[in-house]
Amino acid sequence: xxxxKIESKAVVSLVLAALLFVSxxxxxxxxxxxxxxxxxxxxxAGRNGIAALPPSLxxxxxxxxxxxxxxxxxxxxISGNTFVADTASTFYFPYVSGCMRGMPAGAGFWAPVHLPxxxxxxxxxxxxxxxxxxxxxxxxxxxxxxxxxxxxxxxxVNSAKNTVSFQHQESTGSNPTTIDNQNDSYxxxxxxxxxxxxxxxxxxxxSYYAPVSATFLPDVLR
Numbered sequence: 001x002x003x004x005k006i007e008s009k010a011v012v013s014l015v016l017a018a019l020l021f022v023s024x025x026x027x028x029x030x031x032x033x034x035x036x037x038x039x040x041x042x043x044x045a046g047r048n049g050i051a052a053l054p055p056s057l058x059x060x061x062x063x064x065x066x067x068x069x070x071x072x073x074x075x076x077x078i079s080g081n082t083f084v085a086d087t088a089s090t091f092y093f094p095y096v097s098g099c100m101r102g103m104p105a106g107a108g109f110w111a112p113v114h115l116p117x118x119x120x121x122x123x124x125x126x127x128x129x130x131x132x133x134x135x136x137x138x139x140x141x142x143x144x145x146x147x148x149x150x151x152x153x154x155x156x157v158n159s160a161k162n163t164v165s166f167q168h169q170e171s172t173g174s175n176p177t178t179i180d181n182q183n184d185s186y187x188x189x190x191x192x193x194x195x196x197x198x199x200x201x202x203x204x205x206x207s208y209y210a211p212v213s214a215t216f217l218p219d220v221l222r
Contacts, residue, residue, distance in 0.1 A: 067118035067211040074210045076115060080127070080201035083109035083190055099129055101200035105136075105192055109201065113142070113186035119179040119208045121155065124188070125170040127203040128159045135161045136194025140204045143187045144177065153189070159199075166202070179208075 081094035086108040094100045103109065115121070126140040137160070141153040157171040179186065188204050 067213070069118075069120060069209040070212050071209075073122075073207050074119075076113065076206040076208065078111045078113075078188060078204045078206075080190075080203045083111045083188075083201065085109055095200075097202075099200040099202040101129075102197050103190075103192060103199075103201070105194060107191065109190040111188045111190075111204070113188060113206065115179045115181075115186065115206070115208060116210050117179060117181050119210045121177045121179065121206055121208040122174075123171045123207045124155045124157050125168055125205040125207070126157045126159055126190075127166070127168045127201075127205070129166050129200040129202055130159075130164055130196070131198045132196065133162050133164060134194060134196040134199070136192060136196035136199050137161045138190060138192035138199060138201065141189040141191075142177070142206065143189055144184045145187070146184050161194075170207075 079098040080100045081098055083100060085092065085103075092100055092102045092104075092107075092109075100109075121142060124140055124142045126138065128138055130136075137158050139156055139158050142155040143151055143153050145151040154175045154177045155171050155173070157169050159169055160167055188206075190201050190204065192199060
């Protein structure tokens with residue numbers, strides 16, 4: 001029987017070839033597994049080397065836009081006999097007809113105002129009644145107050161003197177006021193200058209443009 005003679009160099013070559021084959025198979029298997037896995041989101045360099053936000057985040061929200069206003073005027077009417085004097089000692093006569101008379105000169109009478117958010121008040125109208133010819137006049141002021149010591153009257157209107165019977169006067173200045181119920185409160189102040197006790201306050205009306213989406217209805221109690 002003939003014996004094969006295998007030299008040591010041949011043995012080393014065979015071992016190296018086997019190791020190369022095994023490592024190559026393992027490398028191919030690793031590549032296949034990596035291809036089947038979900039790819040990671042690559043890092044994207046932003047400006048000045050700062051990493052940009054991942055593309056999966058939502059875009060930033062747009063800034064709040066002014067409310068779209070109705071093209072038709074709305075009205076808020078305050079009856080004269082609902083105004084309250086600024087001092088408890090003030091004497092006056094409220095009437096069932098909605099008017100109030102007998103107010104002393106210099107006294108203030110107030111009524112709160114509640115309008116839809118973002119409405120724009122454009123004018124104020126004063127309704128009065130007088131029985132005699134007199135130079136006594138009255139004024140209605142639309143006031144804003146932020147509760148921090150700041151108040152102003154952007155709109156006001158005067159009644160006409162020497163006028164008998166009912167009258168109504170509307171403010172003529174253009175100083176629109178946007179309602180901001182989150183930061184301000186709103187009132188109407190009535191005051192008169194003169195000594196006529198027959199001058200009656202019958203009402204004050206605010207004219208405003210309401211937001212298109214606003215639904216402003218009174219509460220109905222059953």
